[in-house]
Amino acid sequence: MPDPVPLPVTFRPGGTRVVLHVLGAACFVVITAIALVLDTMSPAEKVSFVFTAALFWGVLGLLARPRIVADEDGVTVVNIARSRRLAWAEIVQVNLRPGDPWVFLNLTDGTSLAAMGIQPGIARQSAIRDARALRALSEARTAVQD
Known part of the structure; x- marks a missing residue:
């Protein structure tokens, strides 16, 4: 009996993955832009903002992994x-x-x-x-x- 679906096949929650990655990218861009625009922040604070934005995107990437x-x-x-x-x-x-x-x-x-x-x-x-x-x-x- 032939397989109902050709193998190999990967099942993913496509819409959820797109939403999570777009949200992560948008948050990264916004937080990084804010960090670069604010003149009152030290370079270390700006780096911590960018690091936090990247960490947030990474967490959303984990949620998109299944x-x-x-x-x-x-x-x-x-x-x-x-x-x-x-x-x-x-x-x-x-x-x-x-x-x-x-x-x-x-x-x-x-x-x-x-x-x-x-x-x-x-x-x-x-x-x-x-x-x-x-x-x-x-x-x-x-x-x-x-």
């Missing part, structure tokens, strides 16, 4: 601070219930893993489509391995 990468061997779930590699056989079920902030993967060890790469926040229909595609891939790959 993704799910599916390939022939399994799935890599990249969340804000951690990533985890799963074999297809480890995934029992892919869930995106109404009100969930992101997809949850039920695993064979009885735990559930948040997969923040599919988020219904800004683009609900896209998240539902991606969750269905990941579910179909999981079911197809698990059936092949049985």
Whole structure:
């Protein structure tokens, strides 16, 4: 049976990523411009403003990091601070219930893993489509391995 989606495939919350990166860039530009325009600040204070702006953009970049990468061997779930590699056989079920902030993967060890790469926040229909595609891939790959 052919895969429902060609592999490898990466699922990302595109709209959220764009908003976070644009917000980070805009804040960096504004804070840096303020630091450079104010004559009453010392060079060290100006550097600290720019450093703080870069740090803020970096934090927003971390929030934009989540993704799910599916390939022939399994799935890599990249969340804000951690990533985890799963074999297809480890995934029992892919869930995106109404009100969930992101997809949850039920695993064979009885735990559930948040997969923040599919988020219904800004683009609900896209998240539902991606969750269905990941579910179909999981079911197809698990059936092949049985």
